[in-house]
Amino acid sequence: MKMVPSKLSSSRGSLQYHLSGSGSPPIVLINGGSGPIEGWMRILPEIATVSTVFAYNRFGVAGSDKPSEAQDGLTIVETLREALSIVGLQPPYLLVGHSLGGLYANLYARSYPDEVAGVIFLESSHPKDLSLEQYQGKFVKKINKLLSIFDSWSPHKAFSEVHFVDKTVEQISERNLFPQIPIYVITGMKENRIVPEIVQKKRLEHQLELLSLSTNHKHIPAQQSGHFPQLTEPSVVIDAIKACMNEINH
Template sequence: MNPLPSKQQASIHGQALEYITAGQGSPTIVLINGAGGPLEGWLRVWEPLSVLGTVFAYNRPGIGGSGKPVVPQTGEVIVEALRTLLLHAQLSPPYLLVGHSLGGLAVQLFARTLPEEVSGVVLIEATAPEDVSVMASHRSGFQRLAQRTLDAVFGRDEFGEVEHVSRTVDLIQRVGPFPDVPLVVVTGGRPTMAWATSAQALTARAEHQRRLAALSPQGKQLIASRSGHFPQLTEPEVVVDAVRFVTARQTTGA
């Protein structure tokens, strides 16, 4: 497995952002991390994806070599910063967006706000807008205690995207429809912390994953049967196959 390419830096709207690129040609595959996840999380899929086209990944504010956020990281701020960073890197639309976990909300907002700039979407264990309220209402005592402990140890970032996720969900619900583009939803077959999560919450999230796949008439769901929340690490071939499927649909228009 080859290492990731050298990281580059850009100043976008006064915010220092770190990014990497590789490959060439179309499609431009844009990898969007989950909350707190560094771009190194794409290591196991990076090389095979770079064979399919141009691949791009970056660290959002507060991660890796990117600076701490200087403004609240609401959905529209995240989308605009990403779009400007892509243009800075001389990567023109349309983009094939790949979002993991909370990054799935950014992907949805980008695709709904700028449908003409999106040619396809892959969602990996993605947060659905419905998850935010439903999962919070079903949190176990253990999960609430764990969150309070983390907040006490590390503090809460008032500008961080997690603090503003409700605003992002509201934006998704108010903007235009999801575009009619090739879409694959990759869902882990082994839910993370299932032992500490209520049956109702697990059932709700499974239904939300199915609904994500139904966002586009061209949508489908893949189950990564051996994976929890990080199929790109545990079953990278499933994620690569999902991107390859979307790429093929783009090419054939099927």
């Protein structure tokens, strides 16, 4: 399936999006940091047979406009809500958040619990993942600092969401409790030799902590996957989405 994105004009600028399928609740795919909608290509055709599917590129990604303001979590959530309204999709939604997109799904569900029917946390970031930076080597930390200096020379890069993860996590902590809705946590279990063992162990603990957000939860290990199960084990992700949809509709 070739993705040919359309464009919508929001109050904050122009966004690329892809809309397919029909049915409810609409499935909303929330990319990881700087990820394009093409990252969903291996699951999108199949889940579009189940319901309406909305995917989009956030500001600064691919053909969407560059951001003109700080891209913290609440700004991203409000932009998404406006985009969904513009294309005519009504809540509640099933949110599928990959990596950093999981933080936005978390924040959306807390901020607007009546608008979210369920959440798939796909190799999702956890607020506590910020603490894993302490295990980075000195070389990695120096490179990151150097890159942040370069980013500050460009106003658009300075507004990038990656610079506001701390703020997004703070916004999550300030919000109401997560609603009692179905959640599925999909975790890539394949070992990454580049990542320190302690980081992998802590991150798995954080993944399991996501289950405590709702009493209605299920953990799905993607045994052959790293950080992108939607590419390496698409059937695992597809089955989880279908199962959650079935639970919501029954």
